[in-house]
Amino acid sequence: MWGKRDDMLVHERDPFNAEPPRAALAGRRTTPPDTFYSRNHGPVPDLDPAAWRLTVDGLVEHPLDLSPADLRERFDEHEVAATLQCAGNRRAGLAEVRAIPGEDPWGPGATSTARWTGVRLADVLAAAGLRPEAAHIEFAAPDVSRLAVPPQPYGGSITVDKALRPEVLLAWAMDGRPLPRVHGAPLRAVVPGWIGARSVKWLTRISARAEPSDNYFQATAYRVLPPDADPAQAGPDDGIPLGPIVVNCDILRPDDGARVPSGPTEVTGYALAGGDRTVARVDVSADGGRSWTQAALDDGDSPWTWRHWRTTLDLPAGEAEIIARAWDSAGAVQPESPVHLWNPKGYANTSWARIRLTCT
Template structure:
C-alpha cells in the first residue's frame, strides 16, 4: 500500500496532486471496485478536514439558508444508498494521445472509471428543506481545495442543473463501500452525481448554492468543455466549446491486456461498458478482424441504473498478432465510433472510440 492506501500497482499520473488509476486487469470481474483500486482525480492538494467542526452551507436562491453539521445531516434526513459508477472525463485519453499529442494533460487509460456503493442523504431533500426559489436553475458546489490549474488559482467547484439536483438520485455522501469516506475520496462529505462526469461529483463539499446561471468556477466554465479540434486550449475562455455533463457511452477491454503474450486457443475476453444519464448498456460486440465480423458478448448483472455493466466472451485466437476490438450499444440504439481520430479534441475528453488491445499468441 502507498501513502493513500492504494494498491502498489496503481498507474500514477501525478503525486502532487495525487492522480492515479488501477491497471485494467484489476477492474475485471468486480462490479464494486475495492477502495484500494478506485481511481483518484484531484486538481489541488487533498484537504484534511475535521468532521467535528466541518459545516455545510446551503445558500443562494433559497427561502431558508442552512448551516448543517454532519450530525444534522445524519439525524435530519433519511439515509440513502446507491451503486454508481464515476468516470473521469479524461478516461481513455491515452488513445487520443496516440492520434496527436495533448500537452499538459495526463494520459489516462481505461482505469479512470470505478464503481462504489455510496451512502449519505439525498441532495433533493436538503434543497427542499432550504426551499428553492422559482428562479433557481442551477445548483453550484464549492470545495476548499485550491488548484493552481486555474489562473488565478482558485478553489474547486462546479454545478448541475436544478432538474438533475432534485431528481432524487444525487447524493451528499459520507460513506463509500460501507466505510466512511477517506480524505482522498472527499471526507467528510462529497457530492455523487450519478451518470455525470466525475468532475461534477465535487469532493470535500462545503457549500451548496442555488443560482440562476451555471457556476462561474474555472472548472465549470472553462476547464471541462469539449473544444473543436482546431481550438487552442490556452486561449479558450468561459463558455467556449461544449460543457461536459452526462457521461457518453463507452467501453473498455480489461483482459487480456494490451501487449499480452498468450497461448493460441480459446481466450476469455472481459471488459466494462457504461452509458450515462438516463441510458443503459444494451449490447457489447467484440471483433478479431477489424470490425468485419462481430461476436456478441455476454452482459453481466446490472447492479443499478447508474452502474457500469461488465461483459465477457470467449474467442479462438490463432498464432501471431491479433487486435481485439470492442464496441457498446446503449438503450437508445447509439454505438461508438470506430476511430479515435473521429473524436480527437485538444483537451482529450470523451474518447468514445472502439476499445482495442493488441495481443500475440505463440505456443
C-alpha cells in the same frame, strides 16, 4: 500513497492522480477503495469533521448551516450504487492520434464503482426551500487548484433537474465505510451518469443559482474545444460543456500487449452509459470489425453502474487485435476511430476499445 495499491499507475503525485491497471477492475462489480481511481486538481485538504459545516444558500427561502450530525438526524439515509468516470478516461488513445500537452495520459482505469451512502440532495434542497427561479445547483470545495489563473478553489454545478433526481447523493461513506480523505471526506457529491468532475469532493457549500457556476472548472475547463483551438486561450463558455457521459467501454482482460495461448481465449471488460441511458449490447471482434460476437452482459447493480461483459474468441497463432464497441438503450454506439474525436483537452474518448495480443 493515500492507501492505494502498489501497482497503481500514478500520473501525478501532487495533485495526486492515479488509476489502477486494467486487470484490477476485471470481474469486480464494485471497486475497493485502494483500487478506486483518484482525480484531484489541487492538494487534498485535511478537514476536521468536528468543525466542518455545510452551507446551503443562494436562491433558497431558508439558508442552511449543517453539521455532520444535522445531516444524519434531519434527513433519511440512502444508498446508491454508482460508477464514476473521469472525463479524461482513455485519453491515452487520443494522445496516440496527436499530442495533448499538459494533460495526464489516462488509460481505461479512470472508471470505478462503489456503493455510496448519504442523503439525497433533493431532500436537502427541499428543506432549504428551493425557489422557482433556481436552474442550477453549484458545489464548492476548499481544494485550491493552480490550474486556474489565478488559483481558485474547485467547484462546479449541475442542473436543478438532475439535482432533484433521487440518485444524486451527498455521501459520507463508500462501500459501508467512511469516505477516505482522498475520496472526499467528510462529504462529497455523487452525481450518477455525469462526468466525475461534477461529483465534487470535500463539499463546504451548495448554492442554488439561475445560471451555471462561474467557477473555472465549470465555465472554462471540462469543455470540448474544436480541434484547432488553443486551450491556453480558451475563455468562459468556449466549447461544449461536459455533463452526462457518453456510452463507452473497454477491455480489461487480457491486458494490452499480453502473450496468450492460441485457441479459445476469454475476453472481458466493462461498459457504461451516461445520463438516463443504459448499456444495451457489447460487440467484440477479432477480424477488424468484419464480423462481431455479441458479449454476455452482467445485470449491473443499478441503472447507474457499469455492466461487465465477457465472451470467448478462437484466436489463431500470431498477432491479433481485439476490438469492442458498446451500444446504449437509445441505439447510440461508440464511433470507430479516435481520429474523429480528438480535441485539445483529450476529453470523451468513446472510440472502439482495442488491445493487441501475441498468440503462441
